[in-house]
Amino acid sequence: MDLIISTEQFKLAEKLAFETFARFSRAKGHYNNTSNSHLRGKIGEITTSTVLQELGFKVENTYTELDRMSEADLVISGNIRVDVKTWNVEHWNEMGRCISVDQIGKLEKKADIIIWCISPNNLAPGISVTVAGWNKVSEVRQAPRRLTGPQNGRKVENFQFEVNGIRAIADLEQLL
Numbered sequence: 001m002d003l004i005i006s007t008e009q010f011k012l013a014e015k016l017a018f019e020t021f022a023r024f025s026r027a028k029g030h031y032n033n034t035s036n037s038h039l040r041g042k043i044g045e046i047t048t049s050t051v052l053q054e055l056g057f058k059v060e061n062t063y064t065e066l067d068r069m070s071e072a073d074l075v076i077s078g079n080i081r082v083d084v085k086t087w088n089v090e091h092w093n094e095m096g097r098c099i100s101v102d103q104i105g106k107l108e109k110k111a112d113i114i115i116w117c118i119s120p121n122n123l124a125p126g127i128s129v130t131v132a133g134w135n136k137v138s139e140v141r142q143a144p145r146r147l148t149g150p151q152n153g154r155k156v157e158n159f160q161f162e163v164n165g166i167r168a169i170a171d172l173e174q175l176l
Contacts, residue, residue, distance in 0.1 A: 001131045001169055003047045010125040013042035019066050044086025044117035045073050047129040052076060072111045080175050083111035089118050095148045098158035099140050108137050116166060133166035
């Protein structure tokens, strides 16, 4: 499912991204820790929440509260904890759908599922963001382990989920 990001949604994403980047700007992360990566993540969270609500799900947006950063990004119907992962379309095939081997344990404690999103390279109001689907965190742990990263950059060992194994958003109802 695709969503066009409104100016209001984009401004909210910018505000939230500024806050999270300020908090983590000196922390070493599993992936690039840049203001743009925080913005991409917030756009994915806003997109996912909006799409789920449009599908009739009750969604709690924990991503909007800075003091809840260690929790899941969203909670569906009061009990399904969701972490949202958003990739630039240019990296989706080669490096997308990855969870760092070092991160998976922490993710298993805070989330039940991961929802995968794809955004365009350039982030701005009016862009179309795709909610590609979802998987249980336990399924991701079973994915192949691969070193991924830019050709001339740091490689990270990841569990990389295959595109053809992603579940459709409509299939979320089976968890309720």
